[in-house]
Amino acid sequence: MSxxxxxxxxxxxxxxxxxxxxxxxxxxxxxxxxxYEPIQYVLTLPGKxxxxxxxxxxxxxxxGRLNSALYPAxxxxxxxxxxxxxxxxxxxxxxxxxxxxxxxxxxVATAILAGDGLMGLAxxxxxxxxxxxxxTMMRRFTDVMLIICEGxxxxxxxxxxxxxxxxxxxxxxxxxTAVLIELSCELxxxxxxxxxxxxxxxxxxxxxxxxxxxxxxxxxxxxADESKLGKTVGSDWQMHKQTVLSIRxxxxxxxxxxxxxxxxxxxxxxxxxxxxxxxxxxxxxxxRARQALKELPQxxxxxxxxxxxxxxxxxxx
Numbered sequence: 001m002s003x004x005x006x007x008x009x010x011x012x013x014x015x016x017x018x019x020x021x022x023x024x025x026x027x028x029x030x031x032x033x034x035x036y037e038p039i040q041y042v043l044t045l046p047g048k049x050x051x052x053x054x055x056x057x058x059x060x061x062x063x064g065r066l067n068s069a070l071y072p073a074x075x076x077x078x079x080x081x082x083x084x085x086x087x088x089x090x091x092x093x094x095x096x097x098x099x100x101x102x103x104x105x106x107x108v109a110t111a112i113l114a115g116d117g118l119m120g121l122a123x124x125x126x127x128x129x130x131x132x133x134x135x136t137m138m139r140r141f142t143d144v145m146l147i148i149c150e151g152x153x154x155x156x157x158x159x160x161x162x163x164x165x166x167x168x169x170x171x172x173x174x175x176x177t178a179v180l181i182e183l184s185c186e187l188x189x190x191x192x193x194x195x196x197x198x199x200x201x202x203x204x205x206x207x208x209x210x211x212x213x214x215x216x217x218x219x220x221x222x223x224a225d226e227s228k229l230g231k232t233v234g235s236d237w238q239m240h241k242q243t244v245l246s247i248r249x250x251x252x253x254x255x256x257x258x259x260x261x262x263x264x265x266x267x268x269x270x271x272x273x274x275x276x277x278x279x280x281x282x283x284x285x286x287x288r289a290r291q292a293l294k295e296l297p298q299x300x301x302x303x304x305x306x307x308x309x310x311x312x313x314x315x316x317x
Contacts, residue, residue, distance in 0.1 A: 005311050012053070012304070015066075019052055023074055026121055038102050038114035039121070042081050045097045051181060052077045053308065054209075055188040058202050060301035064192025068131035072187035075129075075141065078122035080180060083148055085115035090156065091239055119145070132191040140190075144183045151175025158242040162256065166247050170211070177217075178210030185209075198296055205292035205305075212285035213312060218243040219278060220316070222266060234262050244281065248274045286313045 001009075009016065027040035052073035059069035087093075088101040089111050095101065103111035126141055127134070154172040158164045185206035189199040221236045222245060236243060240258060249265070250257050252272050257265060269275040289309055296302055 002311075002314065004314075008304075008307055008311055009048070015056065016049060016053070019049065019056070019070065019073060022070060023077060026074070026078070026125070034110060035113060035117055038106055038110055039117050041105065042085060042102060042114065042118065045099055047097055049077065050308070050312070051080050051184040054181065054184040054206065054305070055191075057301045057305050057308070058185045058188025059192045060188075061297055061299060061305065062189050062192035062194035062198055062202075063297070064188070064194070065131065068129065068191045069188055071125055071129040072132075072137060072191050073184075075122045075126035076180070076184045076187060078118050078125060079141070079145060079148075082115050082118035082122065083152070083180070085111055085118065087152065089115075090152070091235060093235055129191060132193055137187055137190050140183060140186060144179050147175045147179045151177070151179075155241065159240050161242070164242040164247060166244060169242055169244055169247055172242075173211065173214040174207075177214035178207050181210030181213060182206035201292050201296050205289050205296070208285045208289035208292065209309060209312070212282045212289065215244060215278060215282040215285065216313070216315075218245055219275070219282070222269070223275070237262055237265065244278055245269055245274060248277065283313070 023043050024040070027036055027043045029036045055073040055076050056066070056069045060066070084096060085102050088096055089103045089108055093101055094104050101111070102114055106114075123138075123141070126137060129137065151172055151174070154168075155176055158168070158172065182203050183206070185202040186199060189202040194202075218236065221243075222234065246257050246265075249268055249272065252274060253268065257268075260268065286309060290306065293302055293305055293309070
């Protein structure tokens with residue numbers, strides 16, 4: 001983690017500690033150890049808590065009360081962890097945040113059960129939200145859960161398709177990744193009973209940040225330092241996942257990129273200029289996210305969102 005990131009997260013430590021205390025307490029039940037121990041394990045894994053932080057800061061930007069933000073923030077983090085546990089099973093990943101994945105530490109059946117439990121706990125926590133339009137929040141939460149599953153389905157389908165367009169890829173990552181970051185921001189604004197135009201601006205901020213995050217993630221999966229990334233480098237490559245990198249390289253070389261070795265693939269991305277193109281692509285989404293923030297109330301919480309956006313763009317994890 002960079003020095004700038006350490007300072008940023010240290011400033012928010014009291015807030016994040018309060019959130020983490022509530023998060024860990026959710027899994028502290030012992031009547032069914034096979035069910036709750038993997039959940040507790042997932043919730044105590046090290047993480048930046050980016051999505052719940054977005055929820056809380058969106059709420060605070062719109063003048064909301066911290067307590068009203070914590071419930072949707074917890075729901076978002078639980079939903080996120082549900083997707084990670086099941087995603088790791090589908091991709092057979094061995095590491096998550098530098099630690100063994102649930103299906104490796106236990107087994108696949110236990111991991112499926114833990115993921116199901118995280119989803120149920122997410123709905124339970126959101127239903128406890130003390131403020132905001134709860135019906136709208138629940139509708140959006142349910143819609144997004146299904147959209148994420150659709151995105152994961154598309155991602156899996158694309159593994160066996162030799163031709164996937166860039167437009168199809170962008171729609172897949174919108175569903176798989178961007179909608180959850182969009183929801184995180186939207187729920188924060190809704191929990192603060194924000195004006196409709198500010199709720200929409202936060203949706204735009206979250207969407208663009210989410211698109212940037214996933215495209216950047218695809219680059220990091222190929223180019224990052226595994227010790228900093230916290231998961232296996234090249235896992236997308238090994239699973240033959242369609243990313244904007246592979247789609248553009250296939251179009252440029254007019255051949256299947258699956259025939260290349262991993263090192264040849266990385267070298268070709270540099271030599272063709274595609275790596276630079278894709279980096280420019282996610283920078284553009286980051287800039288659109290910043291523009292949305294400029295149209296929202298300007299206060300300390302908005303400033304923190306600007307700083308967080310910069311940290312995400314400069315991340316190596």
